[in-house]
Amino acid sequence: MRRVALAVAGAALLAGCGGSKHADVPTNALLTGVHVDSMSVTFEFKSAPRDVKVAYQPKSRIVESGSGAPVPLKGKAYVVVHFVPAATADIQGEKVILTYTGPRRLSGPGPVLETAKTSDFEADLAWAIGLERRLPFRVAQHGTTVTVSFG
Numbered sequence: 001m002r003r004v005a006l007a008v009a010g011a012a013l014l015a016g017c018g019g020s021k022h023a024d025v026p027t028n029a030l031l032t033g034v035h036v037d038s039m040s041v042t043f044e045f046k047s048a049p050r051d052v053k054v055a056y057q058p059k060s061r062i063v064e065s066g067s068g069a070p071v072p073l074k075g076k077a078y079v080v081v082h083f084v085p086a087a088t089a090d091i092q093g094e095k096v097i098l099t100y101t102g103p104r105r106l107s108g109p110g111p112v113l114e115t116a117k118t119s120d121f122e123a124d125l126a127w128a129i130g131l132e133r134r135l136p137f138r139v140a141q142h143g144t145t146v147t148v149s150f151g
Contacts, residue, residue: 027085029046029050029087030090038110040147043127045145046144050084053081054079054082054137054148063118065118065121066121074114076132077131077133077134080127082124082126083124111135111150114130
């Protein structure tokens, strides 16, 4: 009985070795595009992000990750969107391949006034959205696209 238990434990250990069937799928969702219009912000990725967290934050909490430096943002209400795990570059050994080469800050015509990247560190990618006023929001994820709409 003991030999059977050891054999099962050994097989279970070895089953996790030998690589993944999904080796070509990146660990992080890699951002490729950001689009802003009057009522929404759309984020496009190479692969779907696992977690998307969206919440209103006070202006005092709109800061860069790591440094804590304030990120000035137009508006009177602020939403922060976190994608985890996600990034704007694919790191392959010592090689860094940017997947998002667009601006860190985008303007909108209102009520979405401005969007700015606030974090791209340790698989936490965050963008802050400045609004004319506090509005209800909805998050929709369709495949590799995430849209935060307001109103």
